[in-house]
Amino acid sequence: MLITIGAFDGFHKGHAELLRLCRENADGDNWGVISFEPHPAEYMHKLSRTLFTLRERELIRLVMAVPNMYFLSFTEALKNLAPYEFWQMVRERFCVDGLVMGSDFHFGLNRAGNAEYLSRLANHDGLSKIVIAEVVDKAEYSSSKVREMVEAGNVERAHEILGYPFFMLCGVKHGFGRGRKMSFPTANIDIAGRKFVHPAEGVYACAVIVDGRILAGAASLGNNPTFGDVGDVRCEVHIPGYKGELYGHELPVFFLGRVRSMRKFASQEELAAQINMDIEACDKVFASQSKDPVLKEFAALYEARDLTSEVIRLV
Numbered sequence: 302m303l304i305t306i307g308a309f310d311g312f313h314k315g316h317a318e319l320l321r322l323c324r325e326n327a328d329g330d331n332w333g334v335i336s337f338e339p340h341p342a343e344y345m346h347k348l349s350r351t352l353f354t355l356r357e358r359e360l361i362r363l364v365m366a367v368p369n370m371y372f373l374s375f376t377e378a379l380k381n382l383a384p385y386e387f388w389q390m391v392r393e394r395f396c397v398d399g400l401v402m403g404s405d406f407h408f409g410l411n412r413a414g415n416a417e418y419l420s421r422l423a424n425h426d427g428l429s430k431i432v433i434a435e436v437v438d439k440a441e442y443s444s445s446k447v448r449e450m451v452e453a454g455n456v457e458r459a460h461e462i463l464g465y466p467f468f469m470l471c472g473v474k475h476g477f478g479r480g481r482k483m484s485f486p487t488a489n490i491d492i493a494g495r496k497f498v499h500p501a502e503g504v505y506a507c508a509v510i511v512d513g514r515i516l517a518g519a520a521s522l523g524n525n526p527t528f529g530d531v532g533d534v535r536c537e538v539h540i541p542g543y544k545g546e547l548y549g550h551e552l553p554v555f556f557l558g559r560v561r562s563m564r565k566f567a568s569q570e571e572l573a574a575q576i577n578m579d580i581e582a583c584d585k586v587f588a589s590q591s592k593d594p595v596l597k598e599f600a601a602l603y604e605a606r607d608l609t610s611e612v613i614r615l616v
Contacts, residue, residue: 302369303332303399303430306391306408308340310444311352312361313463315403319434320365322401326430332399333369334362335391337379344375350498352448357470363602364465364595371395384414388422399430454501456556465595466508466555469499471536473547483569485576487521487537488547490554500556502534502563504579506586508596509540510553513604515596516540517587519580520554523563541580553603555596558586 303326305319312320323332338355342348353361355372362370373379382390387409391397400423406416416433423431442462450459451467459467471490488509492499502523509518520538538554560582566572590596 302395302397303327303401304335304391304395304397305401306335307403307406308342308444309334309336309358310340311358311447311463312365313442313444313447315436315442317365317464319401319403320367322432322434324366326399326401326432330368333371334367335371335373335395337375338372339375341375341380344380350448350496352444352451352467352498354470354497357468360470360599360603360606361465363606364598381410384409384418385422387414388419392426398428399432400428401432401434403434403436405436448498451498451500454503454559454562456500456505457558460557465599466557466590467500468553468555468599469495469497469536470551470553471495473550473552475548483573483576485539485573485580487539488552490520490536490538490552492536493533499534499536500559504560504563504583505556506558506560506583507538508555508557508587508591509538510555510600510603511540511543511545511547513600515591515600516543517584517591518554519560519576519583520556521563539576539580541584553599555599557590560586 303323305323307316307319309316320334323334326332340348340351343351359370379387400419402416402419404416406419408414408419420431420433447459447462447467450456450462456467469490469492471492473488474491475489500522503521505520505522507518507520509516518538518540520536522534522536524534536554538552560579566575
């Protein structure tokens with residue numbers, strides 16, 4: 302099997318280049334990605350939040366047509382493997398006969414191994430194909446940059462780096478019902494305790510997948526400052542014209558653009574007037590992006606595959 306190895310916290314455009322090289326150099330679908338769970342930096346307390354859950358990463362894998370993805374359990378024992386020991390473990394466990402890596406790749410204890418060293422090891426072991434890819438501008442195309450942009454609310458830039466909109470797969474729970482009383486019913490997205498990044502407070506144009514359809518949405522992230530009785534950050538999505546019941550279901554939410562920051566209004570009437578303007582602004586953003594082929598691919602694969610039954614191989 303031809304493999305590429307990395308944390309792959311989301312698959313951004315730099316990762317997409319590695320995947321392209323894997324696809325071009327492999328024998329059919331005999332290639333894949335080896336990643337880690339948890340993220341090594343998270344395990345070592347150098348990173349507090351990663352981008353995507355395992356189920357979200359599984360959906361991304363399907364969209365990016367990665368035939369095989371494996372997660373190594375990142376433990377103290379794995380962390381302490383010397384570069385040579387790590388390579389031998391991977392080579393034997395996955396029957397590796399080809400390798401694709403970025404020129405900035407590091408591995409093993411204290412990240413002491415690099416791409417040049419791994420290439421020498423692979424050559425010594427007689428691998429048929431060894432490809433070292435030049436890294437695209439890492440200052441701009443990196444998972445760290447995506448996390449930074451999402452947490453700053455710049456979901457447009459995150460989209461550019463990823464090649465697809467940042468999204469979350471979360472359940473819908475009951476809220477206060479205020480939106481419904483104001484004629485703006487919302488799906489309350491359960492992000493409480495989510496140990497992954499989410500956009501900064503504000504109002505966002507979004508796309509949601511409901512029954513195989515891609516629908517426009519207006520998402521509000523914040524603590525409802527007009528009412529002043531919410532201590533945590535909440536995510537509420539209004540889907541104009543939708544009449545169905547979403548409680549207890551999972552709602553995929555794709556963040557397309559930030560419309561405005563969160564602020565307190567003097568009255569519910571003033572808030573309602575602003576929400577009408579927000580919905581109009583969100584509809585315009587949605588109209589400009591709703592026909593994006595990658596968004597359609599996400600919708601089709603989300604509906605076609607039961608992600609809970611997909612084999613997430615933790616080895």
